[in-house]
Structure formats: structure tokens, C-alpha cells
Amino acid sequence: MADKVKEVESLESILESNLPPDALARVWTILYGTTYPPCGLTIPPATVDLASASSIQVKTHKFSAASEQLRPPRIVRVGLFQNKLPLPTTTPVAEQRAALHKLAEKAVTIAAQAGVNVFCFQETWTMPFAFCTRERLPWVECAEPAEDGPTTRFLQQLAQRYNMVIINPILERDGGDVLWNTAVVISNSGQVLGKTRKNHIPRVGDFNESTYYMESTLGHPVFDTAFGRIGINICYGRHHPLNWAMFGFNNAEIVFNPSATVGALSEPLWGVEARNAAIANSYFACAINRVGTESFPNEFTSGDGKPAHKDFGHFYGSSYVAGPDGSRSAGLSRISDGLLVAELDLNLCRQVRDKWGFRMTQRLPMYGELFTKASKPDYKPQIIGEREKPRED
Amino acid sequence: MADKVKEVESLESILESNLPPDALARVWTILYGTTYPPCGLTIPPATVDLASASSIQVKTHKFSAASEQLRPPRIVRVGLFQNKLPLPTTTPVAEQRAALHKLAEKAVTIAAQAGVNVFCFQETWTMPFAFCTRERLPWVECAEPAEDGPTTRFLQQLAQRYNMVIINPILERDGGDVLWNTAVVISNSGQVLGKTRKNHIPRVGDFNESTYYMESTLGHPVFDTAFGRIGINICYGRHHPLNWAMFGFNNAEIVFNPSATVGALSEPLWGVEARNAAIANSYFACAINRVGTESFPNEFTSGDGKPAHKDFGHFYGSSYVAGPDGSRSAGLSRISDGLLVAELDLNLCRQVRDKWGFRMTQRLPMYGELFTKASKPDYKPQIIGEREKPRED
Numbered sequence: 076m077a078d079k080v081k082e083v084e085s086l087e088s089i090l091e092s093n094l095p096p097d098a099l100a101r102v103w104t105i106l107y108g109t110t111y112p113p114c115g116l117t118i119p120p121a122t123v124d125l126a127s128a129s130s131i132q133v134k135t136h137k138f139s140a141a142s143e144q145l146r147p148p149r150i151v152r153v154g155l156f157q158n159k160l161p162l163p164t165t166t167p168v169a170e171q172r173a174a175l176h177k178l179a180e181k182a183v184t185i186a187a188q189a190g191v192n193v194f195c196f197q198e199t200w201t202m203p204f205a206f207c208t209r210e211r212l213p214w215v216e217c218a219e220p221a222e223d224g225p226t227t228r229f230l231q232q233l234a235q236r237y238n239m240v241i242i243n244p245i246l247e248r249d250g251g252d253v254l255w256n257t258a259v260v261i262s263n264s265g266q267v268l269g270k271t272r273k274n275h276i277p278r279v280g281d282f283n284e285s286t287y288y289m290e291s292t293l294g295h296p297v298f299d300t301a302f303g304r305i306g307i308n309i310c311y312g313r314h315h316p317l318n319w320a321m322f323g324f325n326n327a328e329i330v331f332n333p334s335a336t337v338g339a340l341s342e343p344l345w346g347v348e349a350r351n352a353a354i355a356n357s358y359f360a361c362a363i364n365r366v367g368t369e370s371f372p373n374e375f376t377s378g379d380g381k382p383a384h385k386d387f388g389h390f391y392g393s394s395y396v397a398g399p400d401g402s403r404s405a406g407l408s409r410i411s412d413g414l415l416v417a418e419l420d421l422n423l424c425r426q427v428r429d430k431w432g433f434r435m436t437q438r439l440p441m442y443g444e445l446f447t448k449a450s451k452p453d454y455k456p457q458i459i460g461e462r463e464k465p466r467e468d
Numbered sequence: 469m470a471d472k473v474k475e476v477e478s479l480e481s482i483l484e485s486n487l488p489p490d491a492l493a494r495v496w497t498i499l500y501g502t503t504y505p506p507c508g509l510t511i512p513p514a515t516v517d518l519a520s521a522s523s524i525q526v527k528t529h530k531f532s533a534a535s536e537q538l539r540p541p542r543i544v545r546v547g548l549f550q551n552k553l554p555l556p557t558t559t560p561v562a563e564q565r566a567a568l569h570k571l572a573e574k575a576v577t578i579a580a581q582a583g584v585n586v587f588c589f590q591e592t593w594t595m596p597f598a599f600c601t602r603e604r605l606p607w608v609e610c611a612e613p614a615e616d617g618p619t620t621r622f623l624q625q626l627a628q629r630y631n632m633v634i635i636n637p638i639l640e641r642d643g644g645d646v647l648w649n650t651a652v653v654i655s656n657s658g659q660v661l662g663k664t665r666k667n668h669i670p671r672v673g674d675f676n677e678s679t680y681y682m683e684s685t686l687g688h689p690v691f692d693t694a695f696g697r698i699g700i701n702i703c704y705g706r707h708h709p710l711n712w713a714m715f716g717f718n719n720a721e722i723v724f725n726p727s728a729t730v731g732a733l734s735e736p737l738w739g740v741e742a743r744n745a746a747i748a749n750s751y752f753a754c755a756i757n758r759v760g761t762e763s764f765p766n767e768f769t770s771g772d773g774k775p776a777h778k779d780f781g782h783f784y785g786s787s788y789v790a791g792p793d794g795s796r797s798a799g800l801s802r803i804s805d806g807l808l809v810a811e812l813d814l815n816l817c818r819q820v821r822d823k824w825g826f827r828m829t830q831r832l833p834m835y836g837e838l839f840t841k842a843s844k845p846d847y848k849p850q851i852i853g854e855r856e857k858p859r860e861d
Contacts, residue, residue, distance in 0.1 A: 086498045089491045098482045105479045106499075108736030262854050269852040275829045290831065295838075299853030314826055316709035316748050317835040324842040325849040343501030344747055344794040351744035354737055355709050401737040433707055436668045438683065442710040443840030445688075449717040450832035456718040459662040460692030461655050 082338075082389055087405045108402035114139070116152075116418055122188040129181045132413040133189070136396060136404030138359070140420035149421040151302045153329060153359075154191035156182045157394045158412040159367035164203040168216050172201050176229055182414055183230075187237035189416045192263070192302040195242040195363060197394075198310045198333040199256065201226050202246060203369045207281035207387045210373065215287070218248035221259045221270045235265030240300045242307055244333040246288075247272075254288045258307040258333065260298045271296050273309035274318050280340055281377050281387035282311070295321035303421050306330040313348045313362070316355065317446075323356035324439075328421045330358055335365045337388035338409075345393055346406075353397035357428045359419050360397045365390035366412060399427040475731075475782055480798045501795035507532070509545075509811055515581040522574045525806035526582070529789060529797035531752070533813035542814040544695045546722060546752075547584035549575045550787045551805040552760035557596040561609050565594050569622055575807055576623075580630035582809045585656070585695040588635040588756060590787075591703045591726040592649065594619050595639060596762045600674035600780045603766065608680070611641035614652045614663045628658030633693045635700055637726040639681075640665070647681045651700040651726065653691045664689050666702035667711050673733055674770050674780035675704070688714035696814050699723040706741045706755070709748065710839075716749035717832075721814045723751055728758045730781035731802075738786055739799075746790035750820045750827070752812050753790045758783035759805060792820040 083089060090102060103111035116135035126133045140148065161174040179196065186194050198204075202217035219226055226245055234241045240263050247257035247270075256273035272291030276284050295318070297306045306322035306329070313319070313332050322330045332349050349362035367390055374383040393406035396417040407413035428434055448454055476482060483495060496504035509528035519526045533541065554567040572589065579587050591597075595610035612619055619638055627634045633656050640650035640663075649666035665684030669677050688711070690699045699715035699722070706712070706725045715723045725742050742755035760783055767776040786799035789810040800806035821827055841847055 083494050086495060089487070089495055093488065093491050094482070094486050098486050101476050102479060102482055105735055106739075260852075264854065266854060268854055275831065277829070278825050279823060290829075294850050296850050296852050299851050304851065311829070314748060314824070315830060316713065316744070317830065317832075317839075320709065321835070321838055321842070324839075324847075325851060341794070342498055343796075346499075347740055347744050347747060347794070351709070351740050354740065355707060401734070401740070403736075430672060431707065432671050436670070436683075436704070437708060437710065438668065439710075439839055439843035442714070443836060443838075443843050445714055445836075446710075446717075446832055446839060447836030449714070450836045454717075457687050457689050458692050458697065458718060459653075459689050461657065461659060461661055 082391070082410050085393065085406055085409050107405070108400065113405065116189070116416060118189050118416070122185055125188070126185050126414065129185070130412060131182060131185060132408050132411050133185065134405060134407055134413065134415050136415070136417045138398045138402065138417065138419045138423060140423035140426055143422060146422055149303070150418060151193060151329070151421055152189070152191045152416055152418050153361055153396065154186035154189070154194040155361050155363045155394045155396065155407070155415040155417070156186070156194065157197055157363055157366050157392045157407055158182070158200070160203055160369055164205065164369055165372050168202070168213050171203070172217070172226070175201050176226070180233065183233045183237065183239070183241070185414055186416065187239060191239060191416055193240040193242070193300065193305060193329065195331045195333055195361060196244055197363045197365050198244050198335045199246045200244055203371070204335045204365065205371065206284045206287055207377070208371050208373065208375050209283050209286050215254065218246040218254050220249070221245070221247045221257050222267050227259050227261065227267060230261050231265045231267070234261045234263060238263045240302055240305070242331055242333070244307070244309060255291070256284065256288050256309055258309060260305070260307070263301050268298050268300065269296060271307050273312060275312045275315050277311040280379065295325050297322060297325040297327045303328045308332050310334040310336070313352070316352065319352035319356055323358060328358050328424050329361060329419065331361045331363065333363045335390060338391045339388050342391055345391070346395070350397035350403055353399055354401050355433065357399040357424050357431070357433060359399065359424070362397070363394045364392050366392040366408070366410060399424050475784070475803050478786065478799055478802050500798070501793065506798065509582070509809060511582050511809070515578055518581070519578050519807065522578070523805060524575060524578060525801050525804050526578065527798060527800055527806065527808050529808070529810045531791045531795065531810065531812045531816060533816035533819055536815060539815055542696070543811060544586060544722070544814055545582070545584045545809055545811050546754055546789065547579035547582070547587040548754050548756045548787045548789065548800070548808040549579070549587065549589055550756055550759050550785045550800055551575070551590065551593070553596055553762055557598065557762055558765050561595070561606050564596070565610070565619070568594050569619070573626065576626045576630065576632070576634070578807055579809065580632060584632060584809055586633040586635070586693065586698060586722065588724045588726055588754060589637055590756045590758050591637050591728045592639045593637055596764070597728045597758065598764065599677045599680055600770070601764050601766065601768050602676050602679050608647065611639040611647050613642070614638070614640045614650050615660050620652050620654065620660060623654050624658045624660070627654045627656060631656045633695055633698070635724055635726070637700070637702060648684070649677065649681050649702055651702060653698070653700070656694050661691050661693065662689060664700050666705060668705045668708050670704040673772065688718050690715060690718040690720045696721045701725050703727040703729070706745070709745065712745035712749055716751060721751050721817050722812065723753050725753060725755045727756060728783060731784045732781050735784055738784070739788070743790035743796055746792055747794050748826065750792040750817050750824065752792065752817070755790070756787045757785050759785040759801070759803060792817050
């Protein structure tokens, strides 16, 4: 379905290949808040070769902060990995998972060579995004225990080997046979630091996820790692500014948003939402999306009046990092596997808070009270009208 | 200072004059969520001539909704007006205000001919944005009573003449000699429907507004007009998602954001924040910014280590309308006066709510409770760490 349209490489590639240098620089500054070319990182040639041999696009970006007298810079490198399914969805699930593990090991190795300290996969990265089908078997077989499942155990080894924090977003099966959309945080020591779950579950188009799992009851935990305080806002939670805000109030400096979303539905929103969260909360936001089109064995409908079909469109990748200062990196490819390595000086968060003062001016007690009132069934909205008239909707 | 750099007309003009048609269409769809060229409106030739003679750029945009069985379309045209100061800031304030009234009458007349139902000016439109100076006289002489001041009276006539709701953002002096940053809403009957005030006051760079006025105590009123339910989120309030959210909970369908902001400070944020609010709250957001560079008689400093100077940079215009579906209009010019006429089908708000389900999934009672907790001095953030370690910042 989606592949009938030839998918373009990226917004940035169109701009870079068509705009004269002056125009490109102006456009880039307005759109991305940096000079052009943006500041990148040097990656060892052997790493570039390894990535190339693995068909993994590598892009880099550097966020700097002013130097301070009392705090040394707090430099962290994050790695955002986006990927297609290496095998068809009709392959036995164990083989699919094994192939994804193999790809993951390559990606983490490349990231380690590029100096990455905190690595994050896309949402439910060990399986197809099969929730469009509303089928149980075999997809629920992709679910694993968070603390002691095969994927967590596999990544614990990599985390320890590379002294790297790894965020592992999976479909979780808990001890009571309840499924959850979960991200496990593995410390650079190889220990499981904890987990968080998806706070907001979509019921939109093919994203039939409420068929499979419910909203998290774990709150908005922030993980205090050796490389900064990190939160994970899974996928659809990026549409909810209040959700992003709570990670801020829990002192996150970096919030990852592992996602799976398709072009026809959400692409114009993609560059807006995580970036707005970075700005509003003065932290770094790392948005990761799947790539490619996933075709399923049985056809399904999408509740949109169109005929049944076997895929639900193109996952457009375009993973990026947004800074608290409103600047952002270029996006990864819309069509290929990619690793975005971004260097962050975490001191920038507090510097931006001090400059823009959003926390100082946020009037949080008032909003706590107002939202509590607004959430009551008998809430009377504050509406001023010159007359009584029937509500039109 | 700012005019040493030649300011470009607009992001869109660079794209339109440099990209081949196919590339332009792809870029536009990703960035703005519409086909290219976007759907516009037909403006009478005489109106185009009048605007041209008045050096007011006119752009149009049309947001459509699906047709429904039980609700007819609810079509409203909004007019966003951005302008430079017609006279130097050294002119007597009465003359400056008279010149602005004259320009306003032209703009409202053009808007009326273009079918505008709801018109909004930029922030404190009757005066220079003089808060950078920290001087009192003569700038506080620009303040007026909201309900019975000369500008409100002047606009009441226009509102009645053209059957138009007019939003009048001014510096208000109340009966107790307290200044406020206020927007007066004038009904299409010519009556003052009410007023709202700026909820969040900046203390950033040259925006020394807390020197002059305090945060609103009027809440987040939504005005139920003949042309839809409208809210006004003044300037710096656009950085606060909780503020945008309350206008949604009070049932706004259109939220105007009359602003004054300069390029070096905020331009990369401009296209993100109001648009994110439109998406997150499933309403239309109308962002309006000043244009041009305002030079003041006495020099002032900006708290940035740089020498004293007489202007604080270029107001970059770029006013735009964002829809609840994630699409947006092109921006007005970065350098000239302009009127953006956008046609909205207000039915789109509920259609997007039904499609995306952000309200259904928002978990507002939880956030009311969490924000109340987070606002307490003894709030303990939800932080998970593998060890106790000293906080690095």
C-alpha cells in the first residue's frame, strides 16, 4: 500500500540537494536553530566502515553549553537506533527475534565505538508492530518478562561489555500473564535498574494497542544513571504534554521517546511534539521511530472505510534529538536503518532554565488545582458569553 | 543592531523560489501537513488593491473538515494582523497611537472585505514594545482602561460596523493604577464581552515585563462568541503547555496568541509551540508576532555582557494558523505588515478529538493529583537509582 509512493530519503536531503548554500543556511537556522552545517562528531573510520557494511546510516550531532565556573561540563553521548524488520513477519517468531538481536548487537557495537553512553531502541523493537492485526497468536508470543527475559539478558551482556546504559522497549508479559508496553532500563553495570511502562495507549487507526495492553500504573519514573537522569515516554505519550511535564518534574535531563508511527497519520506532527517537550521542559528529548513497511500474513481493516489490506503504511524513521534551547539535530533517514549519535552537555538544561525561566514562571500550584477541578464530572468551564445560546456541538 | 543582517522575507519564500515542484510538494507536506500549494481563499480584487496600496501583505489559508450528517459545517474566518510601528518611538505617544489606529482601520476594513469574522492584533499593539527600556515615562502613558479606553471605543465602532469580533491586546491601566498586559474581546455587536490577561510574564533577555505588570488573576476564560469559542493566550504563555491546556478544558475552539518576539531569541521555537498546542488540545491556534526593529531614544543593556544599544533586534512576524490536525498555514512575511485570513471549519476540532482521542486518553485526574503533589515544597521526585550518589547539579 504505502510503497506505491516512492518514499523520499529525508526532508533534510531534499533541502541539502536543492538549496544554494546561503538559502540552506537561512532555512536551517529558522527550522533547526543551529548554523549549517550543524556541529557533528568525529567517528572512527573503522566504525564508519562497520556501519556501512551493516547498512546502518550513522549521523551525529553535538549540543554544546556555556562553560561555568563551578560545574565542569557533563558530556553524555546518546545513541538512537531505528530499524526495519530484518525478516518477513511470516518467519517463526524465534527466528525474527534472533535476527533482531543480531542486528542489535551490530548497532550497539557501532554505538560503543562512537562513544555512546546511553542507547535506546525503537518501541517493541523485538517484534513486528503487529497490533494492527488484532490477532493474538503468534504476536503475543513475542512478549517477554522485563527483568529476566531473553532480550533483557542479552542486552545486559552488551551493557556491561560496553559500559553503556541500554533502554530496552519490549512487549512485556508479567508474572500474572498481563501484557504491557514496557521499557527496561539496564544500567552500565549490566544490572536491571528498573522499568517503566507506556502511560497513554492509542485507539487511533491501525494502532489497536488497547486490545493488547493497558495504561501504566508505574508513574513517571526517572532513572538516575551514571550518565544523567533519564526518562522514557513511550510512543503515543508524546502527544500528551502533561505526560512530558511529569518527567520534567521528576528531574529528567533526557527523555527518550521510542515510537512506531506511520507517515499518513503523523508525519507533520513528528518534528513538533518531542521538540516542544524539550523546549517546554528544558531537557533533551530523543524521538525514535521505526522504518519501513511491515506486511502481515492475514489481511485486516483499518476502520477507515477502505478495503482490507496487509500493511498499514510506511514507518518513516526520521529519529532526532531536540535540545532544551529549541535547537535540534537533523533526522535520520525516512527509509533506512540508522544510528543517531548525539553529544549532549547536560549543563545546558539548567542554563536554559536559568535563561528562559519556564519553571520559575510556570504557576504549577495553580495548574494542579485547575486540572483537578477540570477533571471532575461537575466541572463548569470558565466561559464568558453575551447570551445563553444552545451549544452547537 | 539586528538590521545589520539583511532579513529574509520568509522561510516559505526561500523554499518556493529554490525547490523544484516535486521537492517543494514533498517538503511542504512533511513540514506543513498539506498538499502544495495549500488551499487558499479568493479575495475580491478591490481588496487586494486596497491591501497593496496600504503595503499590507495578504495571505489566505483554508482548513476543511469532513462533512457530517447531523452538524452543518461551522465556517469561521479569522484575521491575524501583524505590523511595524508606523512612526518612530520618539514621536509623541498620542501621535503614535493615532497612526496605529489609522493603520488598524485599514487592516480591519481589508479583513472585513475578505470575510473575516474574528480579528486579532499583535500584543500591546497600540505602542512600541518598550519594556526593554525599563523606563516608565512616556511608555506607561500608552496604557488605557480596558473597558472604556480610547482604543476599545475605537474598535467597538469597527466591530459593529463590520459585524466582527475584535481582539484588542493592550497595555491596561486599571482603576487602581495597576498595569496589566490585557486582551479585550469586543463582540460583533460592538459590546465589550470581557477581557483576559497575560498568565505568564517573562523575565528573559530584553523582555523586562515583570518590571511593569504581574501575572493575570482572571484564569483562562473562553469567550463564547457568535463565531466560535475563543481563548487568548498572550505571548510568553505560549511556552507553557499547561496554560494552553486550560484553554482547551474551558472548551476553546480557537486560541489566539498575540505576541512580540525577536529572532535571535525565539525564532526556531516559533513554529513549534503554538502548533504543538493546536495538536495537543485539538483546537486551532493563531500565532501573531510583531514585525520590524523598534529603536528607542535612550540606550539600554540586555544583561548579556554586550554594550548598551537602542534596539533589541528584529521582530520576525511569521504569523500563522495551526490546525488541530497538525497542518498549518504558511507564515506571513518576516519583514512586512501582513494580514493572514484563514477559513476554519470548527467541526474539525471534534473530528480530530474523535480520531486521535487525546482527551479520552489524557488521564487528567492523575495529572491534577501529580501536579498538585509536584508543586509542594516537600515533593519527592520519583527517581530510581542504583546507588546513592551526590547530585551533580
